[in-house]
Amino acid sequence: MKPDEHRIYGKNVAIRGEAVKRFWTRQAATATGTAGTLLGNHGGEDLTAMKNALDRKLFRECTEGKKQRILEFGCGNGRWAELLADVVESYAGIDFAEEFIAKARALFQGDGRFRFAVGILTDLPMEFIRGGGRYTMGICSGCVMYLNDGEARKFYESVEALPVEALFFKEKVSTMEQRLTLVDFPSKELQTDYNVVYRMPSEYEEFYRSALPGFRIARKGWEYPEEKGIWAETNTYYWHLVRA
Numbered sequence: 445m446k447p448d449e450h451r452i453y454g455k456n457v458a459i460r461g462e463a464v465k466r467f468w469t470r471q472a473a474t475a476t477g478t479a480g481t482l483l484g485n486h487g488g489e490d491l492t493a494m495k496n497a498l499d500r501k502l503f504r505e506c507t508e509g510k511k512q513r514i515l516e517f518g519c520g521n522g523r524w525a526e527l528l529a530d531v532v533e534s535y536a537g538i539d540f541a542e543e544f545i546a547k548a549r550a551l552f553q554g555d556g557r558f559r560f561a562v563g564i565l566t567d568l569p570m571e572f573i574r575g576g577g578r579y580t581m582g583i584c585s586g587c588v589m590y591l592n593d594g595e596a597r598k599f600y601e602s603v604e605a606l607p608v609e610a611l612f613f614k615e616k617v618s619t620m621e622q623r624l625t626l627v628d629f630p631s632k633e634l635q636t637d638y639n640v641v642y643r644m645p646s647e648y649e650e651f652y653r654s655a656l657p658g659f660r661i662a663r664k665g666w667e668y669p670e671e672k673g674i675w676a677e678t679n680t681y682y683w684h685l686v687r688a
């Protein structure tokens with residue numbers, strides 16, 4: 445592949461799911477703290493602390509600080525669980541990286557409010573999910589960008605049918621008028637080939653309109669304004685959706 449074949453603007457091209465899985469399996473093996481799921485920090489403690497603080501603040505604003513029964517899709521080793529522990533009534537987290545789940549279980553061992561399971565977004569572990577009854581919030585943060593369009597639709601359609609009252613979604617998105625897809629992109633910073641789809645926010649909203657018709661967007665926006673100068677083509681966008 446020539447360099448520009450790894451970095452594709454505009455066109456809808458598929459990323460390689462098995463490379464995504466390999467990437468996160470390796471990341472899970474080397475992660476030391478829960479912020480090991482945050483990429484692009486250049487090892488910067490300040491940036492990690494800033495992202496954690498903004499995530500926590502934003503979630504609390506959307507939920508008015510009320511206690512939550514949370515279901516998280518793509519939970520890593522429990523970054524959101526840790527950030528929100530004081531408002532958690534119950535928490536169930538799913539991730540396909542076994543080592544993230546093992547680390548999350550070890551971190552919350554002895555606290556019966558927290559449950560974790562290995563599972564994939566496109567075929568959710570229903571028995572585990574049903575075991576938590578009704579949820580006040582479904583969180584999915586930085587995961588659908590690793591799914592191709594058909595898989596993303598399938599995931600959202602399955603979320604529509606779950607006993608979840610509201611959703612808090614955030615994704616790294618394109619700040620341009622077109623999507624950017626990295627296919628087996630040789631990333632120096634991540635020291636591996638990287639696959640990801642940076643969609644436009646409007647593309648996510650089209651998914652929500654068509655695959656999540658039972659929800660409406662209550663609040664949305666850019667989350668980390670500070671990043672704009674660092675990564676000119678991408679930034680983080682969030683949506684708070686509630687049952688319509």
Ligand SMILES: C[S@@+](CC[C@H](N)C(=O)[O-])C[C@H]1O[C@@H](n2cnc3c(N)ncnc32)[C@H](O)[C@@H]1O
Binds near residue numbers: 521524565566584
């Ligand atoms: C950028 S990290 C975000 C983790 C966490 N949500 C956070 O905000 O810290 C992406 C996470 O999604 C998980 N993941 C990616 N694709 C997945 C899939 N198809 N099924 C389940 N988990 C997936 C990865 O293992 C990883 O933990």
